[in-house]
Amino acid sequence: MDLAQCSLNSVTVKGAGFTEVADLAEQWGFGGVGLWRDVLDGVDLAGASARLRGSGLRVTSVCRGGMFPQPTAELRREAMADNRMAVDQAHALGADCLVLVCGAAHGDLAGARLQVHDGIAELEPYARQAGVRLAVEPMHPMMASSRSVITSLQEANDLIEAIDSDLVGIALDSYHVWWDAALQQQIARAGERLFSVQLADWVTPIQGELSSRGMPGEGCIDMTGFVADCRNAGYAGLVEVEILSDRWWAEAAPRAVHAAANGLAAV
Amino acid sequence: MDLAQCSLNSVTVKGAGFTEVADLAEQWGFGGVGLWRDVLDGVDLAGASARLRGSGLRVTSVCRGGMFPQPTAELRREAMADNRMAVDQAHALGADCLVLVCGAAHGDLAGARLQVHDGIAELEPYARQAGVRLAVEPMHPMMASSRSVITSLQEANDLIEAIDSDLVGIALDSYHVWWDAALQQQIARAGERLFSVQLADWVTPIQGELSSRGMPGEGCIDMTGFVADCRNAGYAGLVEVEILSDRWWAEAAPRAVHAAANGLAAV
Numbered sequence: 001m002d003l004a005q006c007s008l009n010s011v012t013v014k015g016a017g018f019t020e021v022a023d024l025a026e027q028w029g030f031g032g033v034g035l036w037r038d039v040l041d042g043v044d045l046a047g048a049s050a051r052l053r054g055s056g057l058r059v060t061s062v063c064r065g066g067m068f069p070q071p072t073a074e075l076r077r078e079a080m081a082d083n084r085m086a087v088d089q090a091h092a093l094g095a096d097c098l099v100l101v102c103g104a105a106h107g108d109l110a111g112a113r114l115q116v117h118d119g120i121a122e123l124e125p126y127a128r129q130a131g132v133r134l135a136v137e138p139m140h141p142m143m144a145s146s147r148s149v150i151t152s153l154q155e156a157n158d159l160i161e162a163i164d165s166d167l168v169g170i171a172l173d174s175y176h177v178w179w180d181a182a183l184q185q186q187i188a189r190a191g192e193r194l195f196s197v198q199l200a201d202w203v204t205p206i207q208g209e210l211s212s213r214g215m216p217g218e219g220c221i222d223m224t225g226f227v228a229d230c231r232n233a234g235y236a237g238l239v240e241v242e243i244l245s246d247r248w249w250a251e252a253a254p255r256a257v258h259a260a261a262n263g264l265a266a267v
Numbered sequence: 268m269d270l271a272q273c274s275l276n277s278v279t280v281k282g283a284g285f286t287e288v289a290d291l292a293e294q295w296g297f298g299g300v301g302l303w304r305d306v307l308d309g310v311d312l313a314g315a316s317a318r319l320r321g322s323g324l325r326v327t328s329v330c331r332g333g334m335f336p337q338p339t340a341e342l343r344r345e346a347m348a349d350n351r352m353a354v355d356q357a358h359a360l361g362a363d364c365l366v367l368v369c370g371a372a373h374g375d376l377a378g379a380r381l382q383v384h385d386g387i388a389e390l391e392p393y394a395r396q397a398g399v400r401l402a403v404e405p406m407h408p409m410m411a412s413s414r415s416v417i418t419s420l421q422e423a424n425d426l427i428e429a430i431d432s433d434l435v436g437i438a439l440d441s442y443h444v445w446w447d448a449a450l451q452q453q454i455a456r457a458g459e460r461l462f463s464v465q466l467a468d469w470v471t472p473i474q475g476e477l478s479s480r481g482m483p484g485e486g487c488i489d490m491t492g493f494v495a496d497c498r499n500a501g502y503a504g505l506v507e508v509e510i511l512s513d514r515w516w517a518e519a520a521p522r523a524v525h526a527a528a529n530g531l532a533a534v
Contacts, residue, residue, distance in 0.1 A: 140408065
Protein backbone atom coordinates (compact mmCIF):
# COMPACT_ATOMS: atom_id res chain seq x y z
CA MET A 1 0.00 0.00 0.00
CA ASP A 2 0.93 3.58 -0.63
CA LEU A 3 1.53 5.24 2.75
CA ALA A 4 -0.74 8.08 1.63
CA GLN A 5 -3.55 5.53 1.99
CA CYS A 6 -2.39 4.66 5.51
CA SER A 7 -2.57 6.25 8.94
CA LEU A 8 -0.07 6.04 11.79
CA ASN A 9 -1.66 5.22 15.12
CA SER A 10 0.08 6.94 18.02
CA VAL A 11 0.26 3.77 20.12
CA THR A 12 2.62 2.27 17.54
CA VAL A 13 5.13 4.77 18.89
CA LYS A 14 3.95 4.77 22.49
CA GLY A 15 5.79 7.39 24.51
CA ALA A 16 5.98 9.85 21.62
CA GLY A 17 3.97 13.05 22.18
CA PHE A 18 1.45 14.59 19.80
CA THR A 19 4.01 16.69 17.93
CA GLU A 20 6.40 13.79 17.42
CA VAL A 21 3.60 11.57 16.14
CA ALA A 22 2.49 14.28 13.69
CA ASP A 23 6.07 14.91 12.57
CA LEU A 24 6.76 11.21 11.98
CA ALA A 25 3.52 10.76 10.04
CA GLU A 26 4.35 13.76 7.87
CA GLN A 27 7.97 12.74 7.26
CA TRP A 28 6.99 9.27 6.13
CA GLY A 29 4.12 10.42 3.94
CA PHE A 30 1.25 8.90 5.88
CA GLY A 31 -2.21 10.20 4.99
CA GLY A 32 -3.30 10.51 8.59
CA VAL A 33 -2.86 9.71 12.24
CA GLY A 34 -4.87 7.74 14.78
CA LEU A 35 -4.64 9.27 18.22
CA TRP A 36 -4.90 7.63 21.60
CA ARG A 37 -6.15 10.09 24.15
CA ASP A 38 -2.96 9.95 26.22
CA VAL A 39 -1.20 12.03 23.53
CA LEU A 40 -3.98 14.65 23.76
CA ASP A 41 -3.44 15.34 27.48
CA GLY A 42 -2.62 19.03 27.88
CA VAL A 43 -2.65 19.63 24.12
CA ASP A 44 -4.62 22.54 22.66
CA LEU A 45 -6.97 20.68 20.34
CA ALA A 46 -7.72 23.61 18.02
CA GLY A 47 -4.00 24.13 17.50
CA ALA A 48 -3.40 20.40 17.07
CA SER A 49 -6.17 20.17 14.51
CA ALA A 50 -4.73 23.13 12.56
CA ARG A 51 -1.25 21.58 12.70
CA LEU A 52 -2.57 18.33 11.19
CA ARG A 53 -4.71 20.03 8.54
CA GLY A 54 -1.72 22.14 7.55
CA SER A 55 0.19 18.94 6.80
CA GLY A 56 -2.71 17.27 5.03
CA LEU A 57 -3.05 14.68 7.77
CA ARG A 58 -6.52 13.30 8.57
CA VAL A 59 -7.38 12.07 12.05
CA THR A 60 -8.64 8.58 11.31
CA SER A 61 -9.58 7.71 14.87
CA VAL A 62 -9.53 8.80 18.45
CA CYS A 63 -9.08 5.95 20.91
CA ARG A 64 -10.92 5.31 23.13
CA GLY A 65 -14.43 5.56 24.47
CA GLY A 66 -16.32 2.62 25.88
CA MET A 67 -15.85 0.65 29.11
CA PHE A 68 -19.62 0.59 29.54
CA PRO A 69 -20.02 -2.35 31.96
CA GLN A 70 -19.44 -1.04 35.46
CA PRO A 71 -20.39 -2.54 38.81
CA THR A 72 -22.25 0.52 40.16
CA ALA A 73 -24.48 3.30 38.86
CA GLU A 74 -21.94 5.89 39.98
CA LEU A 75 -19.13 4.23 38.03
CA ARG A 76 -21.41 4.04 34.98
CA ARG A 77 -22.03 7.79 35.29
CA GLU A 78 -18.29 8.42 35.50
CA ALA A 79 -17.67 6.24 32.45
CA MET A 80 -20.38 8.10 30.54
CA ALA A 81 -18.87 11.48 31.47
CA ASP A 82 -15.52 10.26 30.16
CA ASN A 83 -17.21 9.06 26.98
CA ARG A 84 -18.74 12.48 26.41
CA MET A 85 -15.29 14.03 26.84
CA ALA A 86 -13.92 11.58 24.27
CA VAL A 87 -16.69 12.59 21.86
CA ASP A 88 -15.74 16.24 22.40
CA GLN A 89 -12.09 15.48 21.63
CA ALA A 90 -12.99 13.55 18.48
CA HIS A 91 -15.21 16.46 17.41
CA ALA A 92 -12.48 19.04 18.05
CA LEU A 93 -10.05 17.04 15.91
CA GLY A 94 -12.56 16.28 13.16
CA ALA A 95 -11.78 12.57 13.59
CA ASP A 96 -13.32 9.98 11.30
CA CYS A 97 -14.56 8.14 14.39
CA LEU A 98 -14.26 7.53 18.10
CA VAL A 99 -13.21 3.92 18.72
CA LEU A 100 -15.23 2.13 21.41
CA VAL A 101 -13.41 -0.48 23.49
CA CYS A 102 -16.64 -1.68 24.99
CA GLY A 103 -15.51 -3.08 28.32
CA ALA A 104 -14.91 -6.43 29.96
CA ALA A 105 -16.72 -8.81 32.25
CA HIS A 106 -15.85 -11.06 35.12
CA GLY A 107 -18.48 -13.75 35.14
CA ASP A 108 -21.70 -12.21 33.91
CA LEU A 109 -21.02 -11.85 30.20
CA ALA A 110 -24.67 -11.50 29.22
CA GLY A 111 -25.19 -8.70 31.73
CA ALA A 112 -22.07 -6.92 30.52
CA ARG A 113 -23.24 -7.20 26.92
CA LEU A 114 -26.54 -5.60 27.87
CA GLN A 115 -24.68 -2.71 29.56
CA VAL A 116 -22.63 -2.26 26.38
CA HIS A 117 -25.79 -2.00 24.28
CA ASP A 118 -27.44 0.41 26.69
CA GLY A 119 -24.28 2.51 27.07
CA ILE A 120 -23.89 3.03 23.34
CA ALA A 121 -27.58 3.82 22.97
CA GLU A 122 -27.22 6.43 25.73
CA LEU A 123 -24.10 7.98 24.18
CA GLU A 124 -25.46 8.10 20.63
CA PRO A 125 -27.57 11.31 20.93
CA TYR A 126 -24.57 13.16 22.38
CA ALA A 127 -22.37 11.91 19.55
CA ARG A 128 -25.04 12.92 17.03
CA GLN A 129 -25.11 16.46 18.37
CA ALA A 130 -21.33 16.59 17.90
CA GLY A 131 -21.42 14.86 14.51
CA VAL A 132 -19.02 12.17 15.77
CA ARG A 133 -19.22 8.57 14.54
CA LEU A 134 -18.86 5.80 17.12
CA ALA A 135 -16.93 2.70 16.04
CA VAL A 136 -17.43 -0.52 18.02
CA GLU A 137 -14.21 -2.52 17.98
CA PRO A 138 -14.69 -6.27 18.23
CA MET A 139 -11.71 -7.48 20.24
CA HIS A 140 -9.91 -10.78 20.43
CA PRO A 141 -11.66 -13.26 22.73
CA MET A 142 -8.53 -13.41 24.87
CA MET A 143 -9.46 -9.87 26.01
CA ALA A 144 -12.99 -10.68 27.14
CA SER A 145 -12.09 -10.39 30.81
CA SER A 146 -9.81 -7.36 30.43
CA ARG A 147 -10.99 -5.16 27.52
CA SER A 148 -14.19 -6.11 25.73
CA VAL A 149 -17.00 -8.61 25.81
CA ILE A 150 -17.63 -7.90 22.11
CA THR A 151 -15.48 -10.74 20.80
CA SER A 152 -16.34 -11.18 17.13
CA LEU A 153 -17.41 -9.13 14.14
CA GLN A 154 -20.68 -11.04 14.02
CA GLU A 155 -21.42 -9.96 17.57
CA ALA A 156 -20.44 -6.36 16.77
CA ASN A 157 -22.63 -6.39 13.67
CA ASP A 158 -25.55 -7.74 15.71
CA LEU A 159 -24.97 -4.95 18.23
CA ILE A 160 -24.83 -2.05 15.78
CA GLU A 161 -27.81 -3.36 13.87
CA ALA A 162 -29.77 -3.49 17.12
CA ILE A 163 -28.82 0.14 17.85
CA ASP A 164 -29.56 1.08 14.25
CA SER A 165 -27.90 4.48 13.91
CA ASP A 166 -25.96 5.72 10.89
CA LEU A 167 -23.43 7.09 13.39
CA VAL A 168 -22.68 3.72 15.04
CA GLY A 169 -20.40 1.39 13.10
CA ILE A 170 -17.33 -0.80 13.34
CA ALA A 171 -13.59 -0.40 13.92
CA LEU A 172 -12.03 -3.55 12.54
CA ASP A 173 -8.49 -4.59 13.48
CA SER A 174 -6.99 -7.62 11.73
CA TYR A 175 -5.37 -8.74 14.98
CA HIS A 176 -8.69 -9.23 16.76
CA VAL A 177 -10.66 -11.05 14.08
CA TRP A 178 -8.31 -12.88 11.69
CA TRP A 179 -9.09 -16.34 13.15
CA ASP A 180 -12.85 -16.17 12.52
CA ALA A 181 -14.34 -18.63 10.01
CA ALA A 182 -17.18 -16.14 9.37
CA LEU A 183 -14.89 -13.13 8.85
CA GLN A 184 -15.34 -12.54 5.11
CA GLN A 185 -19.08 -12.86 5.31
CA GLN A 186 -19.27 -10.53 8.32
CA ILE A 187 -17.03 -7.91 6.68
CA ALA A 188 -19.42 -7.88 3.72
CA ARG A 189 -22.32 -7.55 6.16
CA ALA A 190 -20.68 -4.57 7.89
CA GLY A 191 -20.27 -2.85 4.51
CA GLU A 192 -20.31 0.93 4.77
CA ARG A 193 -20.62 0.67 8.53
CA LEU A 194 -16.86 0.01 8.56
CA PHE A 195 -15.66 3.30 10.02
CA SER A 196 -12.07 2.25 10.73
CA VAL A 197 -9.75 -0.48 9.46
CA GLN A 198 -6.59 -1.24 11.40
CA LEU A 199 -3.69 -3.63 10.86
CA ALA A 200 -1.59 -5.55 13.35
CA ASP A 201 -0.13 -9.02 12.86
CA TRP A 202 -0.50 -12.16 14.96
CA VAL A 203 2.73 -13.41 16.49
CA THR A 204 3.21 -16.05 19.17
CA PRO A 205 3.96 -16.71 21.95
CA ILE A 206 1.51 -14.30 23.56
CA GLN A 207 3.34 -12.52 26.37
CA GLY A 208 0.52 -10.52 27.87
CA GLU A 209 -2.70 -10.39 25.89
CA LEU A 210 -2.57 -6.64 25.22
CA SER A 211 0.84 -5.92 23.76
CA SER A 212 2.29 -8.93 21.93
CA ARG A 213 1.41 -7.73 18.43
CA GLY A 214 3.55 -7.69 15.33
CA MET A 215 4.10 -5.26 12.47
CA PRO A 216 2.26 -6.24 9.26
CA GLY A 217 4.24 -9.13 7.80
CA GLU A 218 5.79 -10.29 11.06
CA GLY A 219 3.01 -12.76 11.75
CA CYS A 220 0.61 -15.12 10.04
CA ILE A 221 -2.30 -12.90 8.99
CA ASP A 222 -3.14 -12.52 5.30
CA MET A 223 -3.10 -8.71 5.40
CA THR A 224 -3.58 -8.26 1.67
CA GLY A 225 -6.70 -10.41 1.72
CA PHE A 226 -8.01 -8.62 4.81
CA VAL A 227 -7.62 -5.16 3.28
CA ALA A 228 -9.12 -6.38 -0.01
CA ASP A 229 -12.17 -7.75 1.83
CA CYS A 230 -12.65 -4.39 3.58
CA ARG A 231 -12.28 -2.46 0.30
CA ASN A 232 -14.73 -4.80 -1.43
CA ALA A 233 -17.21 -4.18 1.38
CA GLY A 234 -17.02 -0.45 0.67
CA TYR A 235 -14.39 0.87 3.07
CA ALA A 236 -12.82 3.89 1.37
CA GLY A 237 -10.85 5.39 4.25
CA LEU A 238 -7.24 5.21 5.32
CA VAL A 239 -5.86 1.99 6.80
CA GLU A 240 -4.30 2.46 10.22
CA VAL A 241 -1.26 0.67 11.54
CA GLU A 242 -1.77 0.21 15.27
CA ILE A 243 0.84 -2.01 16.93
CA LEU A 244 0.71 -2.61 20.67
CA SER A 245 4.03 -4.34 21.21
CA ASP A 246 6.35 -4.39 24.20
CA ARG A 247 9.02 -5.48 21.76
CA TRP A 248 8.60 -2.49 19.43
CA TRP A 249 7.98 -0.07 22.29
CA ALA A 250 11.51 -0.87 23.44
CA GLU A 251 12.81 0.55 20.14
CA ALA A 252 13.15 4.25 19.27
CA ALA A 253 10.03 5.70 17.63
CA PRO A 254 11.65 6.32 14.21
CA ARG A 255 12.72 2.65 14.02
CA ALA A 256 9.19 1.48 14.79
CA VAL A 257 7.74 3.78 12.11
CA HIS A 258 10.33 2.52 9.63
CA ALA A 259 9.28 -1.07 10.34
CA ALA A 260 5.59 -0.16 10.07
CA ALA A 261 6.17 1.59 6.74
CA ASN A 262 8.07 -1.42 5.38
CA GLY A 263 5.30 -3.74 6.51
CA LEU A 264 2.56 -1.62 4.95
CA ALA A 265 4.49 -1.32 1.67
CA ALA A 266 4.31 -5.11 1.30
CA VAL A 267 0.52 -5.29 1.82
CA MET B 268 -19.25 -31.49 42.42
CA ASP B 269 -18.61 -34.85 43.96
CA LEU B 270 -15.16 -36.00 42.79
CA ALA B 271 -16.71 -39.35 41.82
CA GLN B 272 -18.36 -37.35 39.01
CA CYS B 273 -14.98 -35.92 37.95
CA SER B 274 -11.91 -37.13 36.12
CA LEU B 275 -8.29 -36.15 36.65
CA ASN B 276 -6.48 -35.31 33.43
CA SER B 277 -2.84 -36.32 33.48
CA VAL B 278 -1.61 -32.97 32.15
CA THR B 279 -2.84 -31.33 35.35
CA VAL B 280 0.09 -33.13 37.00
CA LYS B 281 2.46 -32.98 34.04
CA GLY B 282 5.61 -34.95 34.76
CA ALA B 283 3.78 -37.63 36.75
CA GLY B 284 3.83 -41.09 35.14
CA PHE B 285 0.84 -43.33 34.49
CA THR B 286 1.00 -45.07 37.86
CA GLU B 287 1.26 -41.82 39.82
CA VAL B 288 -1.71 -40.34 37.93
CA ALA B 289 -3.79 -43.45 38.64
CA ASP B 290 -2.74 -43.49 42.30
CA LEU B 291 -3.59 -39.81 42.78
CA ALA B 292 -6.97 -40.23 41.10
CA GLU B 293 -7.77 -43.21 43.29
CA GLN B 294 -6.59 -41.56 46.53
CA TRP B 295 -8.71 -38.49 45.96
CA GLY B 296 -11.80 -40.41 44.87
CA PHE B 297 -11.98 -39.28 41.26
CA GLY B 298 -14.24 -41.35 39.01
CA GLY B 299 -11.75 -41.47 36.17
CA VAL B 300 -8.64 -40.22 34.46
CA GLY B 301 -7.96 -38.43 31.20
CA LEU B 302 -4.66 -39.50 29.70
CA TRP B 303 -2.31 -37.60 27.48
CA ARG B 304 -0.33 -39.96 25.31
CA ASP B 305 3.01 -38.97 26.83
CA VAL B 306 2.09 -40.94 29.98
CA LEU B 307 1.35 -44.02 27.83
CA ASP B 308 4.85 -44.19 26.33
CA GLY B 309 6.32 -47.57 27.21
CA VAL B 310 3.29 -48.56 29.27
CA ASP B 311 1.62 -51.96 28.75
CA LEU B 312 -1.88 -50.83 27.85
CA ALA B 313 -3.65 -54.08 28.81
CA GLY B 314 -2.04 -53.93 32.23
CA ALA B 315 -2.82 -50.23 32.56
CA SER B 316 -6.43 -50.81 31.62
CA ALA B 317 -6.73 -53.62 34.18
CA ARG B 318 -5.13 -51.40 36.85
CA LEU B 319 -7.69 -48.66 36.22
CA ARG B 320 -10.68 -51.02 36.06
CA GLY B 321 -9.54 -52.60 39.31
CA SER B 322 -9.80 -49.18 40.95
CA GLY B 323 -13.10 -48.33 39.34
CA LEU B 324 -11.51 -45.57 37.28
CA ARG B 325 -12.90 -44.80 33.81
CA VAL B 326 -10.67 -43.41 31.07
CA THR B 327 -12.63 -40.34 30.05
CA SER B 328 -10.32 -39.30 27.23
CA VAL B 329 -7.10 -39.96 25.44
CA CYS B 330 -5.37 -36.83 24.16
CA ARG B 331 -4.60 -36.35 21.38
CA GLY B 332 -5.23 -37.14 17.74
CA GLY B 333 -5.61 -34.49 15.08
CA MET B 334 -3.05 -32.14 13.52
CA PHE B 335 -4.66 -32.75 10.14
CA PRO B 336 -3.43 -29.71 8.17
CA GLN B 337 0.05 -30.51 6.91
CA PRO B 338 2.06 -28.88 4.14
CA THR B 339 2.82 -32.08 2.19
CA ALA B 340 1.12 -35.38 1.34
CA GLU B 341 3.86 -37.27 3.15
CA LEU B 342 3.37 -35.31 6.36
CA ARG B 343 -0.38 -35.89 6.07
CA ARG B 344 0.26 -39.63 5.80
CA GLU B 345 2.50 -39.50 8.87
CA ALA B 346 -0.13 -37.59 10.81
CA MET B 347 -2.77 -40.14 9.78
CA ALA B 348 -0.57 -43.03 10.90
CA ASP B 349 -0.15 -41.33 14.26
CA ASN B 350 -3.90 -40.81 14.46
CA ARG B 351 -4.51 -44.51 13.86
CA MET B 352 -2.07 -45.31 16.66
CA ALA B 353 -3.97 -42.92 18.94
CA VAL B 354 -7.23 -44.70 18.04
CA ASP B 355 -5.57 -48.02 18.93
CA GLN B 356 -4.48 -46.65 22.30
CA ALA B 357 -7.95 -45.26 23.07
CA HIS B 358 -9.41 -48.65 22.11
CA ALA B 359 -6.97 -50.57 24.31
CA LEU B 360 -7.89 -48.37 27.28
CA GLY B 361 -11.63 -48.41 26.60
CA ALA B 362 -11.57 -44.61 26.62
CA ASP B 363 -14.79 -42.62 26.30
CA CYS B 364 -13.22 -40.75 23.38
CA LEU B 365 -10.07 -39.70 21.57
CA VAL B 366 -9.72 -35.90 21.70
CA LEU B 367 -8.87 -34.27 18.36
CA VAL B 368 -6.70 -31.16 18.47
CA CYS B 369 -7.36 -30.46 14.85
CA GLY B 370 -4.27 -28.53 13.81
CA ALA B 371 -3.25 -24.95 13.06
CA ALA B 372 -2.73 -22.74 10.05
CA HIS B 373 -0.34 -20.05 8.99
CA GLY B 374 -2.21 -17.93 6.49
CA ASP B 375 -4.59 -20.23 4.64
CA LEU B 376 -7.26 -20.83 7.27
CA ALA B 377 -9.90 -21.99 4.80
CA GLY B 378 -7.53 -24.57 3.30
CA ALA B 379 -6.58 -25.82 6.74
CA ARG B 380 -10.24 -26.16 7.71
CA LEU B 381 -10.84 -28.25 4.60
CA GLN B 382 -7.93 -30.53 5.55
CA VAL B 383 -9.42 -30.92 9.03
CA HIS B 384 -12.74 -32.01 7.57
CA ASP B 385 -11.12 -34.42 5.15
CA GLY B 386 -8.77 -35.83 7.78
CA ILE B 387 -11.57 -36.64 10.21
CA ALA B 388 -13.64 -38.17 7.42
CA GLU B 389 -10.64 -40.35 6.50
CA LEU B 390 -10.02 -41.42 10.11
CA GLU B 391 -13.67 -42.17 10.92
CA PRO B 392 -13.88 -45.69 9.36
CA TYR B 393 -10.76 -46.75 11.26
CA ALA B 394 -12.22 -45.39 14.51
CA ARG B 395 -15.52 -47.15 13.75
CA GLN B 396 -13.75 -50.50 13.35
CA ALA B 397 -12.16 -49.92 16.78
CA GLY B 398 -15.35 -48.60 18.34
CA VAL B 399 -13.58 -45.39 19.36
CA ARG B 400 -15.41 -42.07 19.47
CA LEU B 401 -13.62 -39.02 18.06
CA ALA B 402 -14.12 -35.73 19.92
CA VAL B 403 -13.35 -32.48 18.08
CA GLU B 404 -12.11 -29.91 20.58
CA PRO B 405 -12.87 -26.32 19.63
CA MET B 406 -9.90 -24.35 20.91
CA HIS B 407 -9.45 -20.76 21.94
CA PRO B 408 -8.93 -18.43 18.96
CA MET B 409 -5.54 -17.44 20.39
CA MET B 410 -4.38 -20.95 19.37
CA ALA B 411 -5.44 -20.73 15.73
CA SER B 412 -1.85 -20.44 14.53
CA SER B 413 -0.41 -22.99 16.95
CA ARG B 414 -3.00 -25.68 17.79
CA SER B 415 -6.33 -25.58 15.99
CA VAL B 416 -8.22 -23.68 13.33
CA ILE B 417 -11.49 -24.88 14.90
CA THR B 418 -12.03 -21.84 17.08
CA SER B 419 -15.60 -21.97 18.32
CA LEU B 420 -18.26 -24.49 19.28
CA GLN B 421 -20.42 -23.28 16.41
CA GLU B 422 -17.62 -24.12 13.99
CA ALA B 423 -17.09 -27.51 15.62
CA ASN B 424 -20.81 -28.24 15.48
CA ASP B 425 -20.89 -27.28 11.80
CA LEU B 426 -17.94 -29.62 11.21
CA ILE B 427 -19.34 -32.68 12.97
CA GLU B 428 -22.74 -32.19 11.38
CA ALA B 429 -21.08 -32.10 7.97
CA ILE B 430 -19.26 -35.37 8.76
CA ASP B 431 -22.48 -36.82 10.19
CA SER B 432 -21.22 -39.84 12.13
CA ASP B 433 -22.50 -40.98 15.52
CA LEU B 434 -18.83 -41.55 16.41
CA VAL B 435 -17.72 -37.96 15.77
CA GLY B 436 -18.62 -35.46 18.48
CA ILE B 437 -17.25 -32.69 20.68
CA ALA B 438 -14.75 -32.29 23.52
CA LEU B 439 -15.72 -29.05 25.24
CA ASP B 440 -13.30 -27.25 27.56
CA SER B 441 -14.58 -24.20 29.42
CA TYR B 442 -11.25 -22.44 28.89
CA HIS B 443 -11.57 -22.41 25.11
CA VAL B 444 -15.17 -21.31 24.72
CA TRP B 445 -16.32 -19.33 27.78
CA TRP B 446 -16.19 -15.96 25.98
CA ASP B 447 -18.62 -16.93 23.20
CA ALA B 448 -21.96 -15.09 23.05
CA ALA B 449 -23.48 -18.12 21.30
CA LEU B 450 -22.14 -20.67 23.81
CA GLN B 451 -25.37 -21.73 25.55
CA GLN B 452 -27.21 -22.13 22.28
CA GLN B 453 -24.34 -24.12 20.75
CA ILE B 454 -24.04 -26.42 23.79
CA ALA B 455 -27.73 -27.23 23.40
CA ARG B 456 -27.13 -27.85 19.70
CA ALA B 457 -24.27 -30.26 20.44
CA GLY B 458 -26.53 -32.21 22.80
CA GLU B 459 -25.62 -35.88 23.03
CA ARG B 460 -22.69 -35.28 20.71
CA LEU B 461 -20.84 -33.90 23.75
CA PHE B 462 -18.36 -36.73 24.30
CA SER B 463 -16.11 -34.92 26.81
CA VAL B 464 -16.49 -31.94 29.14
CA GLN B 465 -13.39 -30.37 30.63
CA LEU B 466 -12.81 -27.53 33.08
CA ALA B 467 -10.03 -24.98 33.28
CA ASP B 468 -10.35 -21.38 34.38
CA TRP B 469 -9.40 -18.15 32.60
CA VAL B 470 -6.70 -16.13 34.33
CA THR B 471 -4.72 -13.18 33.00
CA PRO B 472 -2.16 -12.10 32.02
CA ILE B 473 -1.62 -14.76 29.37
CA GLN B 474 2.01 -15.85 29.57
CA GLY B 475 2.19 -18.19 26.60
CA GLU B 476 -1.11 -19.15 25.01
CA LEU B 477 -0.86 -22.85 25.92
CA SER B 478 -0.18 -23.04 29.63
CA SER B 479 -1.53 -20.01 31.47
CA ARG B 480 -4.65 -21.72 32.78
CA GLY B 481 -6.12 -21.67 36.25
CA MET B 482 -7.75 -24.24 38.51
CA PRO B 483 -11.57 -23.99 38.63
CA GLY B 484 -12.33 -20.95 40.77
CA GLU B 485 -9.03 -19.16 40.16
CA GLY B 486 -10.37 -17.20 37.19
CA CYS B 487 -13.51 -15.57 35.87
CA ILE B 488 -15.46 -18.42 34.25
CA ASP B 489 -18.89 -19.35 35.60
CA MET B 490 -18.05 -23.05 35.99
CA THR B 491 -21.32 -23.98 37.67
CA GLY B 492 -23.30 -22.48 34.81
CA PHE B 493 -21.06 -24.16 32.23
CA VAL B 494 -21.47 -27.61 33.76
CA ALA B 495 -25.22 -27.07 34.16
CA ASP B 496 -25.53 -26.13 30.48
CA CYS B 497 -23.67 -29.32 29.49
CA ARG B 498 -25.83 -31.47 31.79
CA ASN B 499 -29.00 -29.86 30.43
CA ALA B 500 -27.82 -30.66 26.91
CA GLY B 501 -27.59 -34.34 27.86
CA TYR B 502 -23.98 -34.85 28.89
CA ALA B 503 -23.98 -37.67 31.46
CA GLY B 504 -20.26 -38.44 31.67
CA LEU B 505 -17.54 -37.42 34.09
CA VAL B 506 -16.22 -33.85 34.08
CA GLU B 507 -12.47 -33.64 33.59
CA VAL B 508 -10.15 -31.17 35.21
CA GLU B 509 -7.40 -30.42 32.70
CA ILE B 510 -5.09 -27.57 33.75
CA LEU B 511 -2.17 -26.62 31.54
CA SER B 512 -0.33 -24.23 33.82
CA ASP B 513 3.35 -23.40 34.12
CA ARG B 514 2.47 -22.07 37.56
CA TRP B 515 0.90 -25.32 38.80
CA TRP B 516 3.44 -27.48 36.99
CA ALA B 517 6.08 -25.88 39.23
CA GLU B 518 4.27 -27.37 42.25
CA ALA B 519 4.43 -31.00 43.40
CA ALA B 520 1.73 -33.19 41.84
CA PRO B 521 -0.16 -33.85 45.13
CA ARG B 522 -0.46 -30.09 45.74
CA ALA B 523 -1.87 -29.58 42.24
CA VAL B 524 -4.42 -32.37 42.74
CA HIS B 525 -5.38 -30.90 46.10
CA ALA B 526 -6.05 -27.54 44.45
CA ALA B 527 -8.00 -29.18 41.62
CA ALA B 528 -10.12 -31.12 44.10
CA ASN B 529 -10.87 -27.97 46.10
CA GLY B 530 -11.80 -26.13 42.91
CA LEU B 531 -14.12 -28.89 41.72
CA ALA B 532 -15.80 -29.17 45.12
CA ALA B 533 -16.93 -25.53 44.78
CA VAL B 534 -18.49 -26.03 41.33
